[in-house]
Amino acid sequence: MIHFVLLISRQGKVRLTKWYSPYAQKERLKVIRELSGVILTRGPKLCNFVEWRGYKVVYKRYASLYFCMCIDQDDNELEILEIIHHFVEILDRYFGSVCELDLIFNFHKAYYILDEVLIAGELQESSKKTVARLIAAQDSLVETAKEEASSISNIIAQATK
C-alpha cells in the first residue's frame, strides 16, 4: 500500500502531503526533511526508487515538482510510478497543463482530485474520464449551492428593503 504521498518543490517546499498511515506531526516533518534530503539531491538519469527505512519511495520529477509515494518493500515499483503519472495527467487535464502555481493556489482542489484517485493508499480509479466526471460533478454541486445561497440572500435583501 501507499503509506503517504508527498509533493515537494525543488527548493524543498512542501506543496501537498497525504498520509494513509498514522504519523504524528513531528514524524511527518522528520520524514519530509529526510526524504527531501535524499531525493532532491539525486542526479538525473538515476532510477526512480529510493530505499528508505525499510520502505521504498517511488518518485518522479515534473518540472520543478517532485511527486513521491512511499510503499512497502515488495510492492510493485513501476505500478506506483505510473500511478504518479496517472495522477499528474488528471491534474493536467483539470487545470489545463498544470504548473506548480496551480497546485499552490488550489491545493484544496488537488486534495479533492487525489481522493478520487487513491483511498486507503490503494488505487481507486484508473479511468481518467471517470475521475474528471466525478470532479466536475462535485464542482457543480458547490456552484449550485453558492448560487442558491446568493439567491436566498437576494430574497432576504429584497424582503428587508
Next chain:
Amino acid sequence: MALSGMRGLSVFISDVRNCQNKEQERLRVDKELGNIRTRFKNEKGLTPYEKKKYVWKMLYIYMLGYDVDFGHMEAVSLISAPKYPEKQVGYIVTSCLLNENHDFLRLVINTVRNDIIGRNETFQCLALTMVGNIGGREFAESLAPDVQKLLISSSCRPLVRKKAALCLLRLYRKNPDVVNVDGWSDRMTQLLDERDLGVLTSVMSLLVALVSNNHDAYWSCLPKCVKILERLARNQDVPQEYTYYGIPSPWLQVKTMRVLQYFPTIEDPNTRRSLFEVLQRILMGTDVVKNVNKNNASHAVLFEALALVMHLDAEKEMMSQCVALLGKFIAVREPNIRYLGLENMTRMLMVTDVQDIIKRHQAQIITSLKDPDISIRRRALDLLYSMCDVSNAKDIVEELLQYLSTADFVMREELALKAAILAEKFAPDLSWYVDVILQLIDKAGDFVSDDIWYRVVQFVTNNEDLQPYAAIKAREYLDKPALHETMVKVSAYLLGEYSHLLARRPGCSPREIFTILHEKLPTVSTSTVAILLSTYAKILMHTQPPDPELQHQIWGIFNKYESYIDVEIQQRAVEYFALSRKGAALADILAEMPKFPERQSALLRRAEDAEIDTAEQSAIKLRAQQQTSNALVLTDQRPPDNGSVPVGQLALVKMPSMSHSTDASLADQGLAQENGTLSKVDPQAAPPSADLLGDLLGPLAIEGPPIAASSEQNLVSGLDTVPSASDALALAPVVEQSNSVQPIGNIAERFHALCLKDSGVLYEDPYIQVGIKAEWRAHHGRLVLFLGNKNTSPLLSVKALILPPAHLKIELSLVPETIPPRAQVQCPLEVVNLCPSRDIAVLDFSYKFGTTMVNAKLRLPAVITKFLQPMSVSAEEFFRQWRSLAGPPLKLQEVVRGVKPLSLPEMANLFNSLRLMVTPGLDPNPNNLVASTTFHSESTQAMVCLMRVETDPSDRTQLRMTIASVDPTLTFELKEFIKEQLVSMPTAPTASTVPAPGTPQVQPSVPSATPTDPGAMLAGLL
C-alpha cells in the same frame, strides 16, 4: 473548469510565498493563526464561507509543518453541516488534519454512519473516503457491516461501491475480525464478476489483503482471477478509458497476479494451463518501447508476471526464460529496469535453485556495485550476498572488500557485516577467512561490530592449525602506523593466546610483542586496556624461562592500574598481579582457552533478525515459506532454536564470571552448563579449574555483568572451591543435553518428500546436513549426495556405505574421510534398476564429531516409482490395453482402507508426483482417477502400467485401486508401493521440524540400534 475563488485563502498563500525567509514566514503564519483563533472564538458571526476559508488556511499552515493546536473542532463540526460544500471541506480537512486515534473522531462516528447509510450518494462518497483514509479500530467495529452492505448492494452506483471496497480494506487492516470469512468468501467470488473495472480494481485490492491472511477461505476466487487476467491480457472487452497507453489496466493486471501469488498452487490443470498461457504471452510479448509510460506500465505487468512464475515454480523452461529476461534487464541502460532486474534476481534465488544460471551474470552484477545510483548499488550488494557460495566466495568477498574503501558511509556497516558473514559461511580455507576479517577491521574498523571480531576469535580458538597463522597476521598489522582500536583488541587477544607459537621468529619474542602492544595502550579506551592487561598476564606466563626484566615491567603496569578508576581494570590488575606471583600454578590457571562449543553465528542471527524486522506478511516471504526447502548449500539452513544446538548463541561471551557474580546460583548453573557442553565436545580437556579460569581471564569475559568489587582472596578462594564447582557440574541439568545427536526434522517425512520430488534434504543434525539431488532416466538414476559440515571444526571418519536391495545396482563414488569445516562435499551415486521391487536401498552413514560417533541409516529415495516414465494415452488406447490385461495376476484389485483423506485434485497431484500420469476425464465417473505410465528396468523393455482408483466421495479414507501391467511382479510391487504412499503419506501442511514421537532417531554410540533398522522403520510406518 471551475476554480472556486476563495480570495482570502489566495491572498494568504501568496503572502506566505512572498516571505523572504523562514522568520518572516513564521511571523506571517503566527499572525494568521491569531486571526483565525479570534474569529473562531466568537463563532456566531461566522458565515459558512468564512468557516470554510479558515479551515483551509489551517490545513495549509499545518501542511507547511507548523503546529496547529486549535480549531480541530471547527473542522470536525463541518462534517455535520447539512450542505454539500461545508460537509466536503469538513471531511477532507479532517482526514488530513487528524490521525486515526484522535479523540474528536469519536464524536462524529454517528454522523459518519448516518451519511453512509443515508440515501445521499455524494454524502456516502465523502464519508467512505474519510473512513477509508483515516478510519481506526473503532470505526472498523461500528461501520464494517454498513460498508459491506454498500459494496454488495445492487442499487448502489459504481462510484459508491469502489469507495466502499477500499474503505472495507482499511477497516479490515485495522481489525481483520470485522470480515466474517464464512459468508464473505462467496460474496468476494461474486464481486469478481463485476463489469465496472473501477469497482473491480478496488475489489482486487481488497482481495489481496484477504488472501494474504487466509488463502484457504478464498479458493473459489482463484479461477475467476485467472479469467480476469486472461480477459485483460487478451484485451477482450476492455473499455478504451481503462487502457493506459494501450495496455488494458496495468494496475488491475498487477493486482490480480498479486492475488494469485498467495495461493500455494493451482491444482486444476485447466486453470493452470490458461494461466500459463497468459504468463507466457506476457513474458514473450513485452518489448522495450520508446514511450516511457508505456514502457513502465508494460514492465510493471511483466515483473509481476515474473514473480508469479517464480511462485508457481512452473515447468523448468519458463523459469529459465525468466532468468534469461532478468539477465537482459540487469545490463540495460534504463536504470529502473536495471534496478528491478537485480531485485528480482535476488528474489528468485530465495525461491528456486537457479544459482548456477545467475552466476553467469556475476561480472555484470559486480559492475552494478559501481553504479552511480546508490539504489542500484544496494540491490547489487544484496544480490551478490545472496548468490555467494563456496565456488565464488573468494571473488565476491574480495570485490566487497575493495568496494569498502570507496563505499558510501551509509552502506559501510551493512557491507562490512555482509562481507564478514560470507567469509564465514563460504571460506574455502580458514586462513583466508582470517585474512578477510583482519582486512575488514583494518579498512572499516568503525563499521565492524564486536560480533565480527568475537567470531574470528572463536574460529581461531577452535582450529589449532590456524593459530600460528592468525598470530603472525596479528603481529604484522601491529607494525602499521595507524591502527583501529578493534584491531588492537583482536591482535592483543590473539597474541596473548598464541604468540608463544611464534617465539622464534624475528620480532616475535615476548618482549618485542609486549613492547609493540604496550605502545598502543595510551591511546585506547578502557575496554581495550582490560584486554591488554590479560594479554600481558598471558605473555608473562608463556615466557619460559622467565625474563625478570619483562616481569618487572609488567608488574609495574599491574601496580599502576591497581588504583585505576574503572573497577574492571582495577580488579584485573590486582588479580593478575597476585596470580603471576604464584609461579608454576600460573601455567594451569592461564592455560589456553578451551574450544568454544558450536553455535550459530551471532552475525547470521543478526542478519536474519534484520530481515524479519522489515518484511512480515510479504508475499515473497510467504512464498519462501511455502516452498519446501530444497536448498542444498548447508549453511543456508538455519539451525533450530529449540535446543538441538548445545548452547545458546554467545552464551560464553556474556558468561557471568564465576563466584564474583552477585547471583551466585545463576552463575553456577551457567558455568555448569558451559562445562557440560565443553566436556562433551572435548572430554579430554584440561581439568575443570583451568576451564573456569580460562574463561574468567579471557577478554571475552569483559562482556559479563559488572563484577562486584571483590578480589584476590575471593578469586583464590574460587580456586580452592573447585570441588564445589564440579559439584555444580554434577547437579546441572546435563540430562537435557544428553549425548545423543538429535536429527533436525523428521527423517521419515524427509524421505517421503523425496519420494515425490528429486531434490531436498535427506538428513540433518546440528553438525551435518545431507542433501540429495537426483536425475532419473529410464532405468538409470544419477544421484548426488551433498554432505555439508555445519561446523567450524572438521568432521572425521566419515563413512558412507550403501546396502542395496537385490534389484538395484548401486555404485557410490569415494566418500572423503574428513569434511573440512564449513565445507560441502558431493558424492555421486549411480543407480541401475534390474527388476521391479519395492525394497529400498539404505545408506549407512557415520561420522565423528570430536569424540562423538554419529551413525544414521537412511533410506534412499531410489524407489520403484522413480523408474516410471509418465505416458499419456488416448481413451481408446487405454481401454484396449485395460481390457487386454484381464484379471490376476496381471491385473490386481484391492480395497484400501485408512487412506489419508485427500481431495481428488490433491490425489491426482500425488499420482503425478509419483510419475503416474493422471488423465482427467478419461473415466466417465468424476470420482475416479485413471493414470498411465511405463516402467523401465535393465532386463526388460519399457512396460506399460495402468491404474484406476475409485474413490468414495462420502468416505475419503477408503478407495478401490486397480493396477494392471504385463508383468505380475510389477503389478504387485507397484500396487503395494502405491498403497504405502496412500496410507502412510505424512500430513504435509502440518509437517513440523520437531521429531515426532516414535520416529526413529539416530543414536550415537549405538551403531546399529534396532530402531534405525529400515525394516523396522517401514513396519512402524505401516
